[in-house]
Amino acid sequence: MPFTAAEIARHVGGEVIGDGSVVLHRFAPADRAEPGDLTFAENEVFLARAEQGRASAILVDRPVTSAKTLIRVRNARIAFAKVLPLFFPEPQFAPGIHPTAVVDPSARVDSTAHIGPGCVIGAGAVIGPRCVLWAQVFVGENCVLGEEVWLFPHVTLYPRTQVGSRVRIHAGSVIGSDGFGYVQDGPVHLKVPQVGNVIIGDDVEIGANVTVDRGALGPTVIGRGTKIDNLVQVAHNVSIGERCLIVAQTGIAGSTRLGNYVVLAGQVGLAGHLKIGDRVSVAAKSGVMHDIPDNQKWFGIPAQPDRQAKRQIVALQQLPDLLRRVAELEKQLAALQSGRVTAESGPSAGTGATPGGPQGS
Incomplete structure (x- = not known):
């Protein structure tokens, strides 16, 4: 137009x-x-x-x-x-349920929602007004979707997932799968049942092939307005605050808590049970092993405050020159020591006659 x-x-x-x-x-x-x-x-x-x-x-x-x-x-x-x-207006979807969709009789689908081919909606699920489920979406038992949620092809919501309004979850993402919880029992790893769920706030967007694990007991939470890029792993009982940006291939280990407006660049790894403050930025490929206070920028492996990490990088860049200088000083020191040893071990400077020699007349 x-x-x-x-x-x-x-x-x-x-x-x-x-x-x-x-x-x-x-x-x-x-x-x-x-x-x-x-x-x-x-x-x-x-x-x-x-x-x-x-x-x-x-x-x-x-x-x-x-x-x-x-x-x-x-x-x-x-x-x-x-x-x-x-x-470039978005496609429009007519309300209705495709004949090939499988909807449990106890599920509630708003009359304005669009349910595409091959979708499966479990018992007790609630699909809100103007939601769009593209082809082959799975919504498990007792899931709740707010208004205008878009689930792209092959999205999977495990049971009891709660999704706010105006949320978009892109193709292939899995929300609510088991958290990675095991305990050593003699020679075997005993699985800890994961009985929590996932709660996603309003206006969240989740990219393609993202995995968000449900909590072991309580929920895994993604706060309002947060945007998650493709190929991100969010482990069980993680809590992500509001309006965060999580960039591709980031991994967040279990029970870590992020504040609001946190930015995690590509391939960042966060260890478990950490507390990341508000408005924290972590640079790409960083490995975070410690809590980070509010308003700080960290990077490196292990991650550190940016000024400290920059000083270390500068020092590393100077290291080859420093090693050459040390090697030269070692050569000079060795030469000085060699000269001193030679001087101390050389012949006597005296010229007197040998005792007991012949007498002149």
Whole structure:
């Protein structure tokens, strides 16, 4: 659906500089844009590309002049996120239950929900208004889904999982599987039954192939507004606070608690039973073995406060030069010691006659 530049400016709370009546048909990157396209420029590099490209209008967040129509906003990237859904609207799903879906008679499915082909909904489950279950989703017994939950293909919710409103869980993710709990009993590992569940707050998004284990007794909790990337493992009884960002291939061991607005970059590993404070950031590939107070940045293996870790990295970078200098000093010291030994063991400096020799006349 096309929009004028003026209509888009109103949608994002910006202002038009140039022709507000220009019609825009789609959003495109600057180097592939065609006439009738809108693009965006969040820095000088993108702006130069947009100026040289064929786009009819540019989203900008700074004072610039251009022969093209500009839509000036406070933040170009935020406006970009708000504009994209205009040109790329999400698919619409008609309410109803597909004939191939298996729904237990005791389950409650709202009349506005969409249940796709091959879905299975267990006894006592509740599917809220405007939920969308894509093909082959499994919802176990007594699960509860709030409003506008989207479960993509092959998502599995184990029994008693609770999902808030406006939650998205992407393909292949498994929510509520057994926590990894065993105790040594002689020569065998005895399984500890995992009888808790998983609670997911409102506005959470969980990427593809994520695993969230249910608690051993109480719940595993993912707080409101948290976003979890693909291939993340959340162990049993973990509690993740509100509006956290958990990036791909991160692993969080059991009973660790994260505060609000925590950022864990890619491939971070957190040991179990830790307490991670509010607004903590952990850099990629870090291994966290200790509690972290509020508002700190840590990285490394084992992870440490960033300033301390940076000093150690600088010291390591200087190590080869330091080793060369030490080796040179050792050579000089060895040469000095060799000269001293030679001086102490050489012939006597005296020239007197040998005792008992012949007498002159």
